[in-house]
Amino acid sequence: MTPAGDGARSEPAAVEVPTAEVLSGVDLAEYAAASGLALPDGVGRALAAGDVVDAAPDPYAPGRWTVRAGSRVGAVNVAVPGVREPFTVRVSPKVPIARLFFLLGYSLDPAGGWRDGEVDVTGHRDVVPALAHAVERQIDRALRHGLLQGYRAVQESSLVVRGRIREAEQIRRRFGAMLPVEVAYDEFTTDIAENRVLRTAVERLLRLPGVPRGVRRGLLHQRARLADVTPVVRGQRMPGWQPTRLNARYRHALRLAEVLLGGGSVEHAPGGLRIDGFLFDMNQLFEDFVTVALREALKGAGRVARLQDCHHLDEASAIRMRPDFVLYGPDGIPCAVADAKYKAEKRGGYPDADLYQMLAYCTALGLPEGHLVYAKGNASHAAHRVRHAGILIHQHALDLDQGPAGLLADIAQVARRMADG
Template sequence: MEATKLVDTSLTLDGRLLLRSGSMVGAARIIGGDEHVDLHVRPKIGIARLLWLLGYARDPRGWRTEPVGLTPEHDLVPAMAVAFATATYQALAPGLLQGYRTVEEALPLVRGRLREADQLRTRPGLALPVEVRYDDYDTDIPENQILLSAVRRLHRLPGVPPATCNALHRIAAALADVTPLTAGAPIPEASSNRFNNRYQPALRLARLILAGESIEHSHGSTLAAGFVFDLNTVFEDWLTTALRHAVETRYGGTVTGQHQMHLDRDRRLPLVRPDITWWHGRQCLAVIDAKYKAPGNTPPRDDIYQLLAYCTTLNLPRGHLVYASAGAESVTYQLTGSGVHIVVHRFDLAAPVTHLHEQIEKVAEAITSVEVASGVSATPTAGPDAAVKDGGYPS
């Protein structure tokens, strides 16, 4: 079961198997011989909130509110399957969306433009078939490909209700002339416009389904297959997107995630990348670390040490720790010797969405006001990364 990444296993003194969940949520089916076990790990924050966090991180404009009709008792896969099938039925009700796509193939006649280089390379001296490139108007476009790929993904997951399976089969039949996406390939962009606007709710859910980490594991006669999300990554991605929107819109600069740094000038001691940094040109003005855990009364020392290393490397007087945990107002710790201030913020992810937006605004204000309040001006970070092309900094 550990191969599913959903739980850690251990044996009790009386020989029973003990399962302990961590930061992963989702569903998996473990098959051994003629029997199988379905394993479901449900997030404490609820499925609707999980979907909102996932969706907001990818498109803050498209996920203003939580998906309706989902309760905390829903499991992840059934909830996503039902929501996706409903949204896709509504999207396809007026008919399949069509559009132009570029096709390159060999034909017995000339259509569109002749690909001369390909013709000479593959068929030197032959007149037919002809390598051509042309635009075709049909249903095999990125929007439909994304929907079909999500349908196929859901078909392989445990826990999809029978009625929803039937609905997915009907959707797949309607998309019979569409080519599914290649496994592992990037999901194509399908920006919103007046033609595909009715597809957008279904496309947002489809992208979440395709973004979930797939489990395909075989060991002897045991097979595990499933679908999981890491809540550490979910929280970090949401916080990065939310702060980017709040900070860049009102204060300018660039908010970026996972900036590469080194502790030494010779770049031989790589540092674990900070989750979020805020830049003005090549000046780093703030560093934020996201932690999906409850810190207790005081933050763990490892978290403090890690953020202190970031502040030292980036030459910052202040760093911010953000925990996914209910609690009091922000607390500031001034570290002895270095003088660095560590500000600890807490987010109750189960709170109403409006409250989360308010908390984001408070953190954004705390991040951006330190320069004015303290009179400190962060200097450009020189040294290890300054010699990298483009400075190694966000543009």
């Protein structure tokens, strides 16, 4: 695998498309070279204004656009007024789909995170079909022994007294009338937070582009199981839930559903346009995996790891900085720092800006060593000692093409260097 690029634009690769031919969809690869495509004008402007891909009009060929995918992988539909069919953009990751789900599962739950094969994505090469299949299978497992029930607080107007009467509301709304009665009570029901999250995830998947027919049938079956559960409508906050012994069988399904319903969802309508889909940010996914895996590897001995912990570079506390990972000793003093970088090594080495950033972290935290962890490189480890400062900056490379055991072994090696520093 060649991981993400360093952010510089590649020269567009010419794609021979007749001027009269306008595409209804496009398949791109994460951080691949830019492509010249014939797009409807509204679609091109929508892509240029959004953050799904980088898009710009070709100044020398009207109707053609230069399009390049970045770190976000998945699929979205762009619906434009006047165009019958939505335009579909699919971006495939460079890592295998099964590996992507391992990174995701481990980041969400290191103790019970999914290993290859636990979330079956066999036969799915794209992110959205694999995600839909995984969510449907996990929900099916969660509901196999019936829907979870629990108590939900209810406040309503009723002709029958249940629970307690809300006296203040009765006076304010009924002006002394006896009926209906404003009551509050706890109802034992299936319409609880856990089931609402799953129902909302099912509804969301049924609207996504690229969900296979067989998976869609499974999702419709899960929706029928959850028919008495209220989905969360757009604009409402997702209900909170806490892991308990009772909802243990729901846990994987809930965490996967929250990924779907969280920041990766793309669902908005600027002006007359409508963009709907799902995207993983591989930069964020890699950072989450590295920091969580380092935290697990460095547990014990009174040490505490904090992710995205806020510090200041200057004495006046005006310049904030957030290292991805800071390890504190039993005395509460920082003893190690690391940053995850999902980018490729340049021909001349890794970007120098990363070294300057890590030097600032080490200086502000008073540390003699710092660690940069990349997705891949020509060497598994390199180190640079800064002149006149004596600070040693390590650069580590993880090969995401290898299996889970190899990845975790590489993380353990980085953790050993951090603990010995």
